[in-house]
Amino acid sequence: MRILITGADGRLGARLWQTLEAQGHEIIPSLAMQPDITQLDAVRDFARQARPDLVMHLAAYTDVDGCAKDPDLALRVNGIGTQHVALACQALGVPMCYVSTNEVFDGEAKTAYMEYAPTRPINPYGYSKWVGEQAVRELLPRHYIVRTAWLFAPGGANFCQKVLAKARSGQQLVVVTDEIGSPTYADDLAEALAALVATQRFGTYHLVNEGKASRYEFARHILDSFGLRHVRVQPAVLADFKRASRPPRFSPLRNFQAAHVGIRLRPWQEAVEAFAARELA
Numbered sequence: 001m002r003i004l005i006t007g008a009d010g011r012l013g014a015r016l017w018q019t020l021e022a023q024g025h026e027i028i029p030s031l032a033m034q035p036d037i038t039q040l041d042a043v044r045d046f047a048r049q050a051r052p053d054l055v056m057h058l059a060a061y062t063d064v065d066g067c068a069k070d071p072d073l074a075l076r077v078n079g080i081g082t083q084h085v086a087l088a089c090q091a092l093g094v095p096m097c098y099v100s101t102n103e104v105f106d107g108e109a110k111t112a113y114m115e116y117a118p119t120r121p122i123n124p125y126g127y128s129k130w131v132g133e134q135a136v137r138e139l140l141p142r143h144y145i146v147r148t149a150w151l152f153a154p155g156g157a158n159f160c161q162k163v164l165a166k167a168r169s170g171q172q173l174v175v176v177t178d179e180i181g182s183p184t185y186a187d188d189l190a191e192a193l194a195a196l197v198a199t200q201r202f203g204t205y206h207l208v209n210e211g212k213a214s215r216y217e218f219a220r221h222i223l224d225s226f227g228l229r230h231v232r233v234q235p236a237v238l239a240d241f242k243r244a245s246r247p248p249r250f251s252p253l254r255n256f257q258a259a260h261v262g263i264r265l266r267p268w269q270e271a272v273e274a275f276a277a278r279e280l281a
Contacts, residue, residue, distance in 0.1 A: 002026045004052035006037060006085060007059030011153035012099070015190040016056065023194060028052060034059070037081035047088035054197060056097045057085045064103070064125045068244035071124035079131030086139040095142035097197055102149035102181060102208075104130040107248025112182075112212065115147075115204045115257045123245045144196060145204045149253055150218070152272075153186035154279060160272075163219045167231045174234045176241070177216040182208035182252045185271035195263050205258045209268035212252035221269055225276035 003025050007013045017027050028050045035046040037059055047055070060078050061067060067074035082098060089096040103126030104119040121127040136143045152160035166173050184207070192207045213221070216235050223231050238249065255264065265271070 067125035074128040078128035082132030083135035097144040112252040112254035206253035
């Protein structure tokens with residue numbers, strides 16, 4: 001199958017590329033050929049030339065605080081940009097897989113969010129990704145909408161890397177106990193995405209590592225797994241920090257739909273430990 005991946009230069013995109021290519025799929029485009037998703041004609045022209053059998057749309061503006069500072073930009077990239085990709089898929093008659101976020105929920109739930117729980121984003125990033133979801137649903141009957149959360153991977157500016165960088169530089173670590181979510185390893189998510197699109201069971205899915213954690217618990221397990229047990233983490237609460245964006249306080253996702261077809265991700269603690277073993281090796 002010929003698969004077009006937008007955002008293939010990102011951490012998840014690169015891992016997904018490797019995973020799908022190892023399974024015998026042809027991946028397009030090369031990194032130098034990535035279209036500007038905010039330009040409809042550019043997306044349509046590229047897709048027409050690429051002739052994919054499936055588009056996996058990962059490209060996004062993921063700086064949550066940046067989105068809060070410039071919500072119009074967030075909407076142009078994550079909302080309208082996704083609409084452009086969906087329109088290109090519509091014109092070609094091919095399905096699309098769109099990677100969304102836990103931040104489409106308001107964080108007021110008491111239990112992990114199921115796939116069809118009501119959405120109510122409370123910040124511009126979540127809203128822009130929600131708009132993208134709506135565009136995909138409106139334009140394409142054959143689609144996968146996959147929500148994930150708290151992604152960590154080698155390199156980049158994710159939470160895991162920030163915790164390690166501060167610990168290794170001797171900076172004080174202050175981490176909140178009242179923001180709770182689903183840590184997710186990019187390698188595990190890439191494998192799950194590849195398995196999902198192979199099923200051709202279209203719909204809305206949650207793909208996260210099993211279990212939930214506070215940011216504090218996540219940070220503590222990262223440090224312990226990297227042999228940094230001596231590093232102290234000072235607990236705090238969200239109200240202690242002034243930031244542009246307001247995160248949902250409680251946003252763990254429950255993988256119910258994908259589990260029904262046999263796709264499960266290991267517990268987040270095991271994923272962190274596997275990530276640490278790989279990095280330390």
